[in-house]
Amino acid sequence: MSEIELFNWIRGPALQIATLIFVVGVVVRILEVLVLGRKQDLSEARGSGVAGGLRTIISRMFPDRGTLQRSTFNVIAGYVFHVGFLVTLLFYTPHILLFRDSLGVSWPALPTPVIDATAVVTLIALIAVLVHRIQHKVMRFLSGFQDYLVWLVTFLPLLTGYFAFHRVVLDPQAMIAVHILSVELFMVVFPFTKLMHTFTLFMARYYNGHIAGRRGVKT
């Protein structure tokens, strides 16, 4: 298989396989949670569960003062790499063209130098959270194989994408191929790991908010 054949395979059939695993996996896992349902609450409602649920989805986007003070580093580095990851994923022109082609929707891109800088900051933040995880005794104790795997598959697309954009390390075409492959690895690992929090966090927040809202408790 020549390099261009490999490249076209990675852009074609390999991406189809990764998409299949990703979408089937995510849909199955979300539906499993939803279909299982929750125990019926027979108590008289003191407030609106739905409003509480929806409010909590938003309110938990912002860290409360106590958490921010207790683990300042985790909160800040965590926000930086999450926002940075999403910005590079969603606002880089070639990525938007991919979404336009596969989902039929597009939106304006950010200037390339902005994406470039964001990627660097995100990479630094990701390295910082890894170092912190290893150095912090409690975090290290709580971390298992999956935590490091998830870190790696998140880090690789950013790193290879950065290299591909600057056309360094490998020849450009090979680097783009490695970049797409790393994204496919991310997609394949996604449904089976903690990466599912991308979707389940909204369900968890809604459930928590719903319980509290129904009881008339502010969250």
Added chain:
Amino acid sequence: MSKDLTIGEALRQRGVSRRGFLKFCAATASMMALPPGMAPVIAAALEKARRPSVIWLSFQECTGCTESLTRSHSPTVEGLIFDTISLDYHHTLQAAAGDAAEAARVAAMEENYGNYILVVDGSIPTGNPGFSTIAGISNLDMLRETAAGAAAIVSVGTCAAYGGIPHANPNPTGAASVSDLVSDKPIINVPGCPPIPVVITGVLAHYLTFGTIPELDDLGRPRAHYGQSIHDRCYRRPFYDKGLFAETFDDEGAKKGWCLYKLGCKGPTTYNACATTKWNEGTSFPIESGHPCLGCSEPDFWDGGGFYKALSTPTADITRTAVYAVGAGAAAGIALGAMNRTKQKRMAKEHEKVTIDDLEKGD
């Protein structure tokens, strides 16, 4: 023209000045990324070189490569250098036809056995031999017969180098490249649809000067000409870096000469000399004319997902895959969820309450 003339003599006979010849040698040296001091060496070698016998075989091709190499550049010194090789067989260009033409090929082969250069354009059908024949000889047989006595083979054009357009999906003729079929001879791939004229003359000049084939990349292309991507040498590159793209062929961006990435430019993954050597005696190249690079010097460029689809878009129908995946996922998810619910209910039903008596039994 007599075959015994050296290239130098032949050029003088044709009225090419010494100055014009040296300019060509200097240009060839710089194009091959050789130090300027090599220009006189090239000149000396070309002066003395006997015009090598060249047999040109055309298989499943469109004659575009011959057009590129001969007609459009024939007034230039490159064209003359090309004339001054002894082109003993080329069924489009030679005057002889029919049996006489084939006789010329056989004679050239016998006279220069082991020393002639074989140039091939077009791919070779490996399916039915009748798909493409010359004088009743199948392309495959003619290639094998002629390659056997060649010193080196130059595959001109993407069809000869990688199968090209005849090889495009679903490849009805079983088209193959020269390197797919011949493995015991040095092969230089000069891909392009068509290739740049001076690239082929540069490759021949290198062979005549050094008696060796130039340094090749992993796709068998001379590194001197195919060492850099179009994107890396593109004059529109600053617009790519700034994120300024033409969205359509006639919008403001297109008029301002912004990057053609969104219109499907394959420059980032294409290796060729177009952006530096350019075409039509250095006039321009496709991107300069406002059209994205098609990636014609790369294998399977015809099957790369569409000329006007951006490089970052998938070559397969991901939308359809995703739609099917949602369907399959929903079915599987609901089925698994239902099973889990059943299990949950069964567990609740089978749950036995522990009484004080049960706990005391164990004592």
